Amino acid sequence: MAKKKIISESSNPKKNISVGVVGSGSFATAIVKMLVENCKVVHWCVRSEFVKGAIELRGHNPTYLTAAHFNLKNLKLTTDINELVSACDVVVLATPSIYLADTLDKMTCNYSDKIFVSAIKGIIPRVNDVVAHYLRDEFKIGFRNQAVIAGPCHAEEVAMERLSYLTIATVEDEVAEKLEGVFSSDFIKVQTSKDILGNEYSAILKNIFAIGAGIASGLGYGDNFTAVFVSNAIREMETFLEAIYEAPRDVNESAYLGDLLVTAYSLFSRNRNLGNLIGKGYTVKSAIQSMNMVAEGYYAADSIYKTAKQKNLKLPIIETVYAILYEGKNAEKQFKKLTAKLN
Numbered sequence: 001m002a003k004k005k006i007i008s009e010s011s012n013p014k015k016n017i018s019v020g021v022v023g024s025g026s027f028a029t030a031i032v033k034m035l036v037e038n039c040k041v042v043h044w045c046v047r048s049e050f051v052k053g054a055i056e057l058r059g060h061n062p063t064y065l066t067a068a069h070f071n072l073k074n075l076k077l078t079t080d081i082n083e084l085v086s087a088c089d090v091v092v093l094a095t096p097s098i099y100l101a102d103t104l105d106k107m108t109c110n111y112s113d114k115i116f117v118s119a120i121k122g123i124i125p126r127v128n129d130v131v132a133h134y135l136r137d138e139f140k141i142g143f144r145n146q147a148v149i150a151g152p153c154h155a156e157e158v159a160m161e162r163l164s165y166l167t168i169a170t171v172e173d174e175v176a177e178k179l180e181g182v183f184s185s186d187f188i189k190v191q192t193s194k195d196i197l198g199n200e201y202s203a204i205l206k207n208i209f210a211i212g213a214g215i216a217s218g219l220g221y222g223d224n225f226t227a228v229f230v231s232n233a234i235r236e237m238e239t240f241l242e243a244i245y246e247a248p249r250d251v252n253e254s255a256y257l258g259d260l261l262v263t264a265y266s267l268f269s270r271n272r273n274l275g276n277l278i279g280k281g282y283t284v285k286s287a288i289q290s291m292n293m294v295a296e297g298y299y300a301a302d303s304i305y306k307t308a309k310q311k312n313l314k315l316p317i318i319e320t321v322y323a324i325l326y327e328g329k330n331a332e333k334q335f336k337k338l339t340a341k342l343n
Contacts, residue, residue: 017178017181018043019042019043019088020084020087020092021035021045022092022093023047023096029061029068030158033065033158036070037185038183042076045078045081046078055070056072056077064293067160068159081106082106082108089178093116093117094119096120097296097299098122101124111139115179118148122294122299131148131200132200146170147169148170148196150193150202150259151164151165151167151263153188154269157268165191167191168190168191169200170192170194176192195247198241198247199255201244202237202255202259204300204304205236205237205300205304206237206263207300208317209264210269210275211274212317213233214275214278215331217272217279218281228342230261232317233260234256234260240304240308240318271295274288274295274297284328297321301318305318305319316341
């Protein structure tokens with residue numbers, strides 16, 4: 001269960017901690033925006049020399065969150081993950097889940113004393129598992145050297161410095177204290193939790209539910225239905241989390257329910273937007289191709305559905321979204337069936 005203590009902007013940041021971010025998408029850019037508030041230098045590993053050169057030339061990401069400008073004196077850019085990991089105490093992983101394995105395959109330096117923070121809200125396709133297990137099993141990075149970032153925290157609002165809240169899940173109090181210091185600012189409030197797997201799975205689940213909310217919107221369902229849909233979704237989330245990993249958690253806290261709400265309702269939500277296109281009649285393939293960002297919920301739906309089946313869980317929303325995304329079922333007919341199962 002998350003601690004109720006909120007870390008305010010008056011907290012003393014741990015400026016002597018060297019922090020790096022791996023990834024150059026919208027959320028990675030937003031995380032860099034958060035970190036430069038407290039860190040003298042933020043190391044940033046981007047995917048290509050083009051992106052690196054564009055940021056060095058113009059002071060902003062050329063593709064994502066272009067309105068977020070950076071003082072180049074605060075950034076140390078690289079395309080070499082080994083250079084970044086070697087230089088940093090804390091490594092924030094913020095690539096799409098489908099690219100993480102290829103990114104970490106290049107990591108050959110010594111990382112045994114590093115803290116790895118996952119800002120990835122998806123399943124690793126290569127192993128069909130969450131990031132926490134992937135780091136543990138493939139790289140022998142134990143939970144004591146891991147943390148997970150949960151929302152509700154849309155990248156676009158961070159770029160505009162609108163007040164946002166993060167939950168940082170880690171089992172080590174010392175790690176939590178370090179991360180509170182570097183992430184907290186005037187526009188970022190930080191809470192901590194020890195529920196690493198619960199926070200990670202909830203971030204994955206809410207993306208699937210957001211696709212469903214988007215489909216409903218595209219089909220013409222209104223606010224009344226969406227409210228019922230989301231209230232059922234949080235119950236499905238609780239059912240799944242309890243089956244996967246029992247822990248003293250309250251799914252009504254912001255890292256669970258709050259993140260679900262913003263992802264299901266916000267126009268910034270790429271997963272909701274994907275669902276909206278499908279509801280309006282786009283094929284799943286064409287909807288995905290029309291987006292310039294990865295909708296993690298699409299890839300996660302397959303894994304979560306199969307895990308739920310293995311555990312004999314009845315999750316009508318997950319089953320409905322899976323049927324539309326992976327079985328080619330008609331969205332309108334599937335949602336009509338779903339309405340009879342919600343309450």
